[in-house]
Amino acid sequence: MSHPPPSGIYVPAVLFFKDNEEFDVPAIKSHILRLAKGGITGIVVQGSNGEAQHLSHDERKEAIRLTRQTLDENGFQNVAIIAGCGAQSARETKRLCVDAKEAGAGFVLVLTPSVWPPQMTKENILRFHREVADACPLPYMVYNFPTVTAGIDLDSDTIATLSQHPNIVGTKLSCGNIGKLHRLTSTIPSSEFAVLAGVSEVLLQGLLSGSSGAIAALPNILPKLHMKMYSLFQAGKIDEAMKIQALLGQGDWATGRVGGIGGIKALVSKHFGYGGTVVRSPLKPASVEQLSGPYYEKLKELIALEKAL
Template structure:
């Protein structure tokens, strides 16, 4: 715990997983996706974020996909690209086990959702205790994953996350609430060398950087990792006008992706434009048919993909 440090600033992607027609892991497509993301310049890959259908996987499948991501990166010269594992469970006991499994499989950090089956009973005191107990036991640093959409509306405020940020083994947060005000409060309170604050959406990537974020952990880099790395480069070089123009495109494309259903939409877009993978998801999710959605549903995504392929 003494060496607990946050992940370095940059572009992180909660990678989708691919399944075959029987809903079994499509290992070759998963490897192809991890490799394209790394080649696109991402700083790290989040395995089993919400886009990775974490709640649809067994514990063994979770370990397999973390190890597959780590091995694929190592074998292709991307040893410096991090693997972060989503380890949220519905009990403290299970979450501790998932953190231990993640470390054994090659992850450097764990991203932890707040349990929400019993949402009315999850008082602030219980939320604080859960995350601290997990961090005490975790062999790798943990991060707080705040995503009200998948936690029955539980939305941790900046006071709660800030209090958790004092723990020596809690080193960051992913704010999929897309609350830039909350992000700014945290980034201006907790030192960056101890705590990394990331927005969870490309729609506020640049806005987050301006407010002191460490980068982004977002779904859209599944489609366009190079474009996100380009925006980050423009920001670091002080080219704000160019960064704003690219941010506008990311914001529109991210909105289209949300309307396509995010997970299923990502798989449909990736399999169509990058020649690997398929549209299979695990039930109760259903695949997305881009033809049925119509060309107007992906106007900005098509523009972003054209840019991606030019970079």
């Protein structure tokens, strides 16, 4: 029987490149290590923030292997790895799942294919995920992110139906829908199926509704602040946790305004001293204008709090 990942905070790690767009291995390792030292529960390799769709099969496998090696060599064997294995065909997705196990991942996270949205009926979505989960050698999580799947948004009935598969153990809800999250957590025990918020701006709201935590982009910048909030929640200090949650909501919004993935890389490079700003086209690096103004100032305040923890 497959089991869900441990409850906690997971980071879909950005991937750093050199100017020639090859892996910047020292920067990748520095980032993984800072996240682990920040106390996070696990790392998602090849999530949307890891530019998975811009990488070759070999690069995707190497990113997982490098992450596992970096964690293990530095005493963080307990930090879980969830591998993003989404692809546009069941055949390719199955191959990525096998690659993920061989490279050292503990779980997989799979997007719904989206090249042909009219073909992706509820019946076809269920068939795809079940077929891949049947063949997957690791516990399988369903990734719901309408922004990157041509607007396909799995409803709670569809996800609940998939949760009955013996190898499907959880979901990431980047739709940010707390009603959907709560319907799932109140229907399926968390010991059998982990429901994870996909954005920091609803992290505490999700936890209060029974979620198992979150997989969110903002911990790339603020891992300690997220873990502080999570610890306050676990201790029952909801009022204190809510104060930090308000900051995380502001930070989530501001990160999108300073350039998303490119902005995260630029902020990490500027304030933590490793990595560069290179992203693979068609993404764009953050501009000088984006790293200024009120949104950037808000993120600078949060980074100061992070460094004080």
